[in-house]
Amino acid sequence: MLEWGRFKKGNSFFCGERENDWVHELDGDFNGSLPQGKRTGCGFDWTELVILPVGCPSKIIRVEEKKGWHLVPPTSLSPHRSMVAIPYPDHRNVCTSGLAVVIGRRARRVKAANATSFVAGYSSAQCFSDDFFLQSGDVSRASSFDAFHPVGPTLKPEMDFSGETVLFHNGQQIQRYENRLFLERLPSLIEELSDSMTLLPGDIILMVTPQPGASICPGHHLEAQVAGLRPVAINVGMRGSA
Secondary structure, three states, rough: OOOOOOOOOEEEEEEEEEEEEEEEEOOOOOOOOOOOOOEEEEEEHHHHHHOOOOOEEEEEEEEOOEEEEEEEEEHHEOOOOOOEEOOOOOOOEEEEEEEEEEOOOOOOHHHHHHHHHEEEEEEEEEEEEEEEHOOOHHHHHHHHOOOEEEEEEEEEEOOOOEEEEEEEEEEEEEEEEEHHHHHHHHHHHHHHHHHHOOEEEOOOOEOOOOOOEEEOOOOOOOEEOOOOOOOOEEEEEEEEOO
């Protein structure tokens, strides 16, 4: 199955369509909310490219099963193979796995019965939180820091809801979650969100795995694997590090 993403090669930025380990350049608008356009005839080996965030959302909605949902800024998005800088290393910081659901067309007051028809695709995700602010009740600040939501590396129009999502912390598996549970919540979630706000193409709904996450520190490595999607992997650093 084909998948899409945003990439950098040298000083050039482009949207691309990945086929196996080859990326076909598309002539669509790089700054658009979703990859679009036709193949230009140029292509690159996947390993030669810098991977960028999958889209340019107007908003990101972070959804936690027991805490409800809240908005986080687009600047909290980060790509595969990047570094997440922890602003306050003396605080306890936590990472969980998740599913990024990317909206494909304008959605306003849609019904659950046809809600998934408004989805453009899915990506693997990680969701970070600063537990100090979380425990003090400042949920929004706890999850709004730059790069706190790694998503990618590509967008797929379909996914395997019969599989599982797992999170590896320094090579050790610490989370396992059944994808069917995402699917059970998604239609009613889109109905609820689209009743509260207009969802635009490229907007991202981040469904956070409700299991306990990993306590992380600079130097740690995390990888989230959603069955049927490419895994998203990052390294943890601290603010001011390269």
